[in-house]
Amino acid sequence: MSEKIQKPRVATAWLGGCSGCHMSFLDLDERLIELHDKIELVYSPIADIKEFPRNVDVTLVEGAVSNDENEEMAHLVRKNSRFVIAFGDCATTGNVTAMRNRFTPEELMRRTYTELAEEKFAIPSDSIIAKMLPKAIALHHLIRVDAFLHGCPPTPDEIWFAISELLEGRIPKLATAYLRYG
Amino acid sequence: MAVKTFTIDGQQFSAQEGETILQVAREHNIPIPTLCFLEGLSEVGACRLCLIQVEGNNKLLPACTTKVEEGMVVHTNTEKLKKYRRMTIALLASEGNHVCAVCVVNNHCELQNLAYEVGLVRVRYPYLFPKKELDATHKRFVIDHNRCVLCTRCVRVCDEVEGAHVWDVAGRGIDCKIVTGLDEPWGDAETCTSCGKCVLVCPTGTLFEKGVTVAEMEKQQDFLKFLVNARKKREWVYEE
Numbered sequence: 001m002s003e004k005i006q007k008p009r010v011a012t013a014w015l016g017g018c019s020g021c022h023m024s025f026l027d028l029d030e031r032l033i034e035l036h037d038k039i040e041l042v043y044s045p046i047a048d049i050k051e052f053p054r055n056v057d058v059t060l061v062e063g064a065v066s067n068d069e070n071e072e073m074a075h076l077v078r079k080n081s082r083f084v085i086a087f088g089d090c091a092t093t094g095n096v097t098a099m100r101n102r103f104t105p106e107e108l109m110r111r112t113y114t115e116l117a118e119e120k121f122a123i124p125s126d127s128i129i130a131k132m133l134p135k136a137i138a139l140h141h142l143i144r145v146d147a148f149l150h151g152c153p154p155t156p157d158e159i160w161f162a163i164s165e166l167l168e169g170r171i172p173k174l175a176t177a178y179l180r181y182g
Numbered sequence: 183m184a185v186k187t188f189t190i191d192g193q194q195f196s197a198q199e200g201e202t203i204l205q206v207a208r209e210h211n212i213p214i215p216t217l218c219f220l221e222g223l224s225e226v227g228a229c230r231l232c233l234i235q236v237e238g239n240n241k242l243l244p245a246c247t248t249k250v251e252e253g254m255v256v257h258t259n260t261e262k263l264k265k266y267r268r269m270t271i272a273l274l275a276s277e278g279n280h281v282c283a284v285c286v287v288n289n290h291c292e293l294q295n296l297a298y299e300v301g302l303v304r305v306r307y308p309y310l311f312p313k314k315e316l317d318a319t320h321k322r323f324v325i326d327h328n329r330c331v332l333c334t335r336c337v338r339v340c341d342e343v344e345g346a347h348v349w350d351v352a353g354r355g356i357d358c359k360i361v362t363g364l365d366e367p368w369g370d371a372e373t374c375t376s377c378g379k380c381v382l383v384c385p386t387g388t389l390f391e392k393g394v395t396v397a398e399m400e401k402q403q404d405f406l407k408f409l410v411n412a413r414k415k416r417e418w419v420y421e422e
Contacts, residue, residue: 092304093275094311095283101311102279135311140304148303152283175303181294182282182397 008057008167011043012087013077015070016097016136017063021088022046024153025060031160038167054080058166060087060149060159064097065142069130078143085162089152089181091139096152098136105132147172150180188254197250204232204245207258214258215267215299217292218333219246220383222406223342229333230270231296234258242266268300276307277356279314279328285387288397292385293331312356319369322392323381327359329388336360336380336389343409348374360388379405 014022022045028035042053052073059081065074078084089095100108109132113123139145149162158178165172184199190212197206202225207214217229227244234245237255245258257263274280274293282288314327337349337360348371352361363371381389382401390399404420411417 086304089283094309095281098309098311099279099281099284102313138304138309141308145304175301179298179301179303181297182285182288 007038007040009042009053009055010039010163011041011052011056011059011077011081012045013043013052013059013061013073014045015061015063015073015091015139016066017088017090018096019045019062020153021060021062021090024088024156025159027156028160029156031156035163039163052076052080056081058083058085058163060085061091061139061145062087064090064094064136065133065139066097066136067130067132071133071142074139074143083146083166084139084143086139086145086148088154089150091145092148092150093181094136094138098138101135105134108132147174149174150178152182154178186250186252186254188250188252188256190256191258195250199250201250202246203234203243203248203250203256203258206250207245212258214245215296216246217296217331217385218335220335220339220403220406222410223335223338223383226334226338229331231267233263233266235260235263264300268302271297271300271302272305272307274331275302275305276309277312278330279311280386281328284396285329286390286394286396286399287387287401290397290400291387293329310356314359317362317368318392319367320374320376321369322376323368323378323389324392325360325362325368325389326387329386330360331386331388332358332360333385334360335383335385339379339383339406343406344375344377344379346373346375346377349380382406 012022012025026046041047042056043049059077061074061077061084063070065071086092090097109123113121149158151158161177162172162174185196186199187194187196189195190207195206195210204214204219215231217231218226219232225246227247230244232245233242234248235257236243280293282294285291316324316326318324334351337351340349341347348362350361351358352365353359362368363373368374381391382403383406384401387399408420
């Protein structure tokens with residue numbers, strides 16, 4: 001029998017957000033080296049891994065659910081992860097991503113690709129392009145979420161606290177330690 | 183005036199007849215969250231955040247408008263009240279467009295602070311994302327209805343302190359909104375004196391000064407106590 005102890009399998013996903021939460025994650029700086037010793041990063045926009053794997057222990061999800069690709073990803077994350085954290089305000093409330101909700105997807109596409117464009121482009125219609133949902137929604141309005149890491153973006157210290165607590169086998173008490181919006 | 187004796191959270195208090203539970207609680211540093219209440223303005227009991235429980239009464243009562251009574255047994259912080267306060271803030275969040283990250287009062291917002299105070303981790307209700315307007319026709323100020331919680335502080339300060347009554351409430355239910363004049367653009371409202379009191383008493387980023395950007399607007403409200411003291415008591419002093 002192998003005595004090898006498996007490191008916790010951690011993933012991060014990027015839905016409808018500006019990637020600011022991931023930038024803040026990278027701002028863990030030298031703590032990333034420590035983190036690398038403690039976890040196995042099995043999926044992330046900052047790693048070149050094509051498929052979201054099975055048996056993930058913790059997944060941090062940045063961004064609101066804004067298009068059909070986000071929707072599919074959110075379901076896959078939930079199915080394959082034991083613990084899902086809404087990572088930042090867009091995942092928690094919809095935040096800036098949801099500011100487009102007063103317009104229809106058609107209005108938004110027309111405005112972006114024709115009315116405001118310097119050159120008049122056609123509205124992209126290729127079937128491989130993700131389709132906007134009628135409204136961008138918070139992650140927990142689509143899938144079950146186990147914890148919320150607030151902030152726009154969450155600070156590296158807040159991210160470090162959440163991950164450290166989980167690695168110690170505790171559910172991070174983010175609500176009391178780091179509850180904030182914006 | 184008669185003195186009334188009663189208990190709040192197990193502690194005995196006495197107060198003059200006519201005083202409210204909230205007044206007594208504030209005097210003795212018993213925390214009760216409030217939103218529509220502002221010292222110096224009339225109490226309307228609109229926001230339901232200061233709800234308290236009174237033994238022998240099935241209804242929850244707003245502390246800001248409930249007068250002390252002899253033998254009253256008041257609870258201000260039961261699990262039921264905490265749950266209701268969290269629900270109230272969650273409903274306010276879901277029926278407006280409160281985007282803290284890009285709001286002019288981010289980090290200086292009473293609604294934001296209340297969300298922390300009641301422990302609002304996430305909003306269970308679906309966000310309604312209502313289509314609300316923004317009026318920038320006034321030369322100095324802007325009203326962004328997306329952030330409005332209908333506390334009516336602006337309505338009251340304009341009517342009761344400035345005496346202009348530019349603001350009022352129109353519509354019902356989800357269509358309820360604050361209006362200037364006879365629901366005309368703020369810039370066209372001839373009764374507006376541009377004093378800015380409404381902007382300062384607004385608890386959220388609904389009313390703000392032109393030219394401020396994200397997190398730059400801080401509301402100073404001590405002017406109100408000064409004015410009210412000066413008028414009622416003839417005392418022209420700033421309280422520290």
